[in-house]
Amino acid sequence: MSDESVHADLKFQDSDKKEETQMSDKCGGKGSSPASHSQRKTVMILSLLCLLRFIGVVIIGGIFYTSSETEMIKSNQLQSFKEELQRNVSLQQMYNLNNTKEVKNLAAMLQNIATQLCRELYSKDPEHKCKPCPKGSQWYKDTCYSEVSGYATWQQSVMFCSSQNASLLKVKNKDVLEFIRSKMLSNYWLALSPRKDDINYETLSEKMFFSEWFEGSTYDLNTMFCGYIDGVYVYYTECTDLNRIICENPASKVQVESVLNGFADGSL
Incomplete structure (x- = not known):
């Protein structure tokens, strides 16, 4: 091959490379490789x-x-x-x-x-x-009064009434005072505190029962004096003497059924 033919071939290859480079530049740069695609x-x-x-x-x-x-x-x-x-x-x-x-x-x-x-x-x-009171007792206001047969000392009377859930006779107010006076009771022990000195008598009054209740032994009472009622007066005697007893206790509530039964029986 002549020198002119070789020279022509090289020139043609160079022109092809230039065209590829120009095409690559026109498409925005170098051609993408497999790595850039991934x-x-x-x-x-x-x-x-x-x-x-x-x-x-x-x-x-x-x-x-x-x-x-x-x-x-x-x-x-x-x-x-x-x-x-x-x-x-x-x-x-x-x-x-x-x-x-x-x-x-x-x-x-x-x-x-x-x-x-x-x-x-x-x-x-x-x-x-x-x-609303025990049989044989008397009902007045809200209290039941029960007379006990026989005689006893003052302390025995207190103990007996206490065993009946009651107390000895006492005057709580003027209404009760009038009620007790109207009964003209004689020789009944009263719930008065025993005293050391003996006095002749006093007129029954509710004020007599305002003092504190006496609490003492039998030995103390042997030389003390206790009060009892006689008509409208209160007398004092030795607490070991014998007198009569009246116990009192609060009345129960009236049962409505018992009243209705009273109507049924024709009691009213």
């Missing part, structure tokens, strides 16, 4: 994953927000229901309290009516079954 795919995948993650976060956030709103609504509804329930309970309690008061008032009124009716029955029959 990098673009990785970037695209990572971008897609980031986008999916972002979408997932948005969806989860939306779900959380919706759930929070739902729970808030339920919580408010529950609070409203609780407050309404508390109001209803308060109203019911007030209603029950008012009913309880009304029932108590009605019960007290019924008790008073029954007591008044029983007194009417008692005035006609002193041993009527509605009487």
Whole structure:
């Protein structure tokens, strides 16, 4: 081959390389290699994953927000229901309290009516079954008076009445004073504190019973004086002397059933 032919071939190859370089420059740079293509795919995948993650976060956030709103609504509804329930309970309690008061008032009124009716029955029959006192006793106001047969010392009388859940005769107020005076009792021990000195007599009065109750031994009473009633006067004698006994104790409540039975029996 001649020198001119070799020179022509080299020139042609150089021109081909220049054209490839120019085409590469026109397309925006050098031609992409296999490595740069793989990098673009990785970037695209990572971008897609980031986008999916972002979408997932948005969806989860939306779900959380919706759930929070739902729970808030339920919580408010529950609070409203609780407050309404508390109001209803308060109203019911007030209603029950008012009913309880009304029932108590009605019960007290019924008790008073029954007591008044029983007194009417008692005035006609002193041993009527509605009487709230032991058989053989006398009912006055809210007290039962029971006379005991026989005689005893003052201390024996106190012990006997105590065994009956009662006490010796005493005057609590002016009404009882008039009641006791009207009975014209004679030689009955009184629930007066024993005294060391003997006096002639005193007029019976409710003020005599205001002093503290005496508590002493038998030995102490051997030299002391105790009071007893005779008509409207109080006399003192040695506590070891013998006198009669009246015990008194609070009357029970009149039983409404016994009064109703009185009506059924034609007692009223």
